[in-house]
Amino acid sequence: MKIITVVGARPQFIKAAPVSRELRKYFDEKLVHTGQHYDDNMSKIFFEELGIPLPDYNLKIGSGSHGKMTGEMLEKLEEIYINEKPDCVLVYGDTNSTLAGALAASKLLIPVIHVEAGLRSYNKAMPEEQNRILTDNISKLLLVPTVDAEKNLKNEGITEGVYNIGDVMYDAVLMFKEISKSKEYLLEDLNILPNKYILTTIHRAENTNDINRLKNIIEALNESNEVVILPLHPRTKKFVSDYGLTFNENIKIIEPIGYLEMLMLESNAKKIVTDSGGVQKEAYFMGKPCITMRDETEWVETVEVGWNIIVGTDKYAIIDAINNFNPKSKQELIFGDGRASEKIVELLKKLMK
Template identity: 35%
Template sequence: MPTVMLVAGTRPNFMKIKPVLDALEKRAAHVVLVHAGQHYDHAMSEVFFADLGLRAPDRHLGTGSGTVVQQTARIMTAFEPVLADIAPDAVVVVGDVTATLACALVTAHSGITLAHVEAGLRSRDWDMPEEINRVVVDRVSDLLFAPSPDAVDNLHGEGYHPHQIRLVGNVMVDTLLANLSRARESNVLARNGLKAGEFGLVTLHRPSNVDDPVALGTLMTALGEVARLLPLVMTVHPRTAKRLDASGIPTGLQLLPPAGYLDFLSLQAEARMVLTDSGGVQEETTVLGVPCLTLRESTERPITIAQGTNTLVGRDPQRIIGAATRILHTPPPRRCPALWDGRAAERIADILLDHLAAPVRNRPTDLPASGLDGTGHPANRAVARQRR
């Protein structure tokens, strides 16, 4: 069987990689798990390994903190010798974080088959580092595993070959459904004096929201008004904790330390509503049937808007307060996209292993002139790859 390297570096990556790892190992593939080390503190890393039952990584790059450029360079430099040493048949990267970009670029230069889980998501907001990462990683990938029809449409519109694009569903949902019953057994509500359905959950971590004192202050004002209608609790991301004291914490907003996966899933499932700037939380609340207000002007998960479970409210206090008021009076209906059924990773494993078993693995060279340089796909590393 082939050797497949899976790369994860942050909390969302761990949740996405776990079902893929399980599905590949179930099919007897040799799986090498690499922890890129982008989230390196216990609350954002190791606790999720324990909660998810994710085995220890085979390699840990330990790259640590820094600017986006510094982290990218460190991860690339650390990942290159690991990739050369193991020489896998394929590398699978997930999501849109710095580690995803860095390891994808190294893999692309190596000529090894690269697969991107969560391909095709687009916010079209180029001020978000994640949007740059998504577009670049897709451009250098061989297999594009899309979570939803809108992602497939984006990839077709950008000129990718149909053979590269596979609609597989959402691996985050695989993990959620596999762990929901355990999460409901958590005592996180009792530990924090909360009652199911009687609080709203807040998460903030996007640089555009927490690094700008004016933006953060505006959001705190809006949250203070919402807290008059419904008590709020906020799990404090390390990025946000450093800045909240300066902006002021409104009455009615209770701060909680970073939560492990099971505790956070329990908080989401039992909340009356969720206010967030997280893409993953938009998806999880859709599956859980919990109304979500997204504190951004754009989203790479428009399917959650189409389902009616999520509303973009930006940072305008009046929009936020108005939307929260409407939800409290008339909650939206619960709907879930097709293929968000807990079996996305199984589809990914089958497609990837079939691809690697093919005697010739084609990479199309006849794509439309829609590449980053205007001359076509910039990542045509080879017309065909012979079986390794």
């Protein structure tokens, strides 16, 4: 069986690492990189560090408006599908690459496998939410990571082809956590001690593109009286400059880092403050309190079990959470047992019979 896997953004590279390793033991997998993340620090380094096979195709789409980017992906992916004649197409998550990969396949009547199906933030103004819903509705196999994701699909009338396999990102963390310790020299380089700093990421357009939201976030970090490590996303860096915002000395700005460095910083942080969906989960995997600077989250389970708090971009709510938010409950295995990649292969082999 030939499978085409479409990736294009940082979290998808991470998810593909354990899954591609398992798929290639039994199937012919072709990897297509759309180029949605084109900065070397945010794409090429992931292939190198995580041992992901080099893409068989690199579309080099780059940035642009949602319509332009998705349209270019559709055109190029359709050509690849016609030439390669895959038995199915596998997509991850909720990016424009996800939607384009699924839609191009659906138009050609090629079955779509959606890994990380069923997630909902219930904010349709978010491009990611639109991508999730559309991809789920044209997928043949919907591989959900949690019980809540399965319930979301059932509430929308989607019950065929739904399988709860757990979260492939948990697979990746278990796969690379020990290796990430080789990056602990970064703590010394930054002159910081384990569990003595707050790790922060800011990249969502809803925060970076709104001067008031971004201003509130930066002021909260400035006034937190904590050492803050902030790997600065290129888009965030641009808007910080455009808006004339400044960071206090307690905030250590570093360049975007590789996945292993990120895992190491997460595992040694006191708390994690983020607007990233993936980092929310990684915080949970690492046993770290997570403070989410969004108005909602698709990872509601982490909030329900008391390890994640949603603060939006209210300056004082962010500061209060940094100072006072501490989980009271023990962690539960809400994201599966770390064998999601194996379960995908087991499922595909079973369905082929």
